[in-house]
Amino acid sequence: MIEIMHRPRKRLFLTLILISLCIATVSTYGIWLVSLPGLANISAYLPMILGVVLATVIFAIACGVIGIILAILGFRTLGIFQGLAWSAINLLFPMATSIGKVFDVDKERVERSFIEVSNHLIMQKRITVQPDKLLIMTPHCLQQETCPYKITRDVSNCHRCGKCQIGELSNLAEKYGVHLAVVTGGTLARKVIKTIRPHAVLAIACERDLTSGIQDVFPLPVIGVLNERPFGPCCNTRVKLDKVEEAIQSFLPEEILRKIKDGVL
Numbered sequence: 186m187i188e189i190m191h192r193p194r195k196r197l198f199l200t201l202i203l204i205s206l207c208i209a210t211v212s213t214y215g216i217w218l219v220s221l222p223g224l225a226n227i228s229a230y231l232p233m234i235l236g237v238v239l240a241t242v243i244f245a246i247a248c249g250v251i252g253i254i255l256a257i258l259g260f261r262t263l264g265i266f267q268g269l270a271w272s273a274i275n276l277l278f279p280m281a282t283s284i285g286k287v288f289d290v291d292k293e294r295v296e297r298s299f300i301e302v303s304n305h306l307i308m309q310k311r312i313t314v315q316p317d318k319l320l321i322m323t324p325h326c327l328q329q330e331t332c333p334y335k336i337t338r339d340v341s342n343c344h345r346c347g348k349c350q351i352g353e354l355s356n357l358a359e360k361y362g363v364h365l366a367v368v369t370g371g372t373l374a375r376k377v378i379k380t381i382r383p384h385a386v387l388a389i390a391c392e393r394d395l396t397s398g399i400q401d402v403f404p405l406p407v408i409g410v411l412n413e414r415p416f417g418p419c420c421n422t423r424v425k426l427d428k429v430e431e432a433i434q435s436f437l438p439e440e441i442l443r444k445i446k447d448g449v450l
């Protein structure tokens with residue numbers, strides 16, 4: 186399993202999401218209590234109907250959160266809870282980051298923790314896809330700032346000069362026969378996904394873009410690999426290529442990997 190999924194980091198997101206669930210439950214109960222007199226004036230059944238609806242929503246979110254926790258603990262139950270788990274994440278994530286802020290936890294740390302949880306959930310499902318159904322998507326900032334070649338339109342325009350890692354990523358994509366796309370933002374990323382129609386994505390990006398991207402493209406499985414920013418954000422960023430290769434291998438069937446290793450493919 187790749188290093189970015191180190192166990193202690195996941196606890197942060199799980200703790201925040203559990204606190205969020207508690208707050209959501211208490212707030213929902215409070216809203217129901219406050220609205221009781223008004224609803225009872227309209228109809229004697231309304232308080233009960235609203236109560237059942239709200240209780241069902243909270244129960245579904247709780248099932249999702251429990252599904253995530255069980256999956257992290259190693260239980261293979263996510264199949265049943267998968268939809269609920271992602272709905273719970275989408276609903277509770279903004280609250281989780283706000284709670285993190287209250288406790289002076291940096292937003293990026295929460296996002297990193299979320300990415301690790303998400304990667305773990307995807308890896309645990311052991312999804313395998315054919316190479317032509319796997320897309321590596323990387324941000325434009327990985328390209329050397331002074332490079333004159335337009336690689337966002339076609340990554341094969343890269344001359345593999347070695348001044349940035351786009352050349353090495355192209356080599357990796359070629360070795361495994363997977364797609365590689367360099368994108369400038371969410372709009373182009375969505376367009377590439379629509380064109381290539383991958384069954385899985387390996388996304389390289391910063392915490393913020395990975396977090397929103399993973400949630401945007403659900404239910405498409407995404408493994409996120411964080412980029413490194415030695416020159417600050419969005420400028421000549423880098424990525425650990427061994428982690429990218431490990432993530433590619435985790436998506437490809439054993440048989441394909443064997444053939445690549447034996448030089449048959």
Ligand code: SF4
Nearest residue numbers: 332343344346349352
């Ligand atoms: S490796 Fe490719 S993208 Fe990077 S600087 Fe060289 S030609 Fe440009």
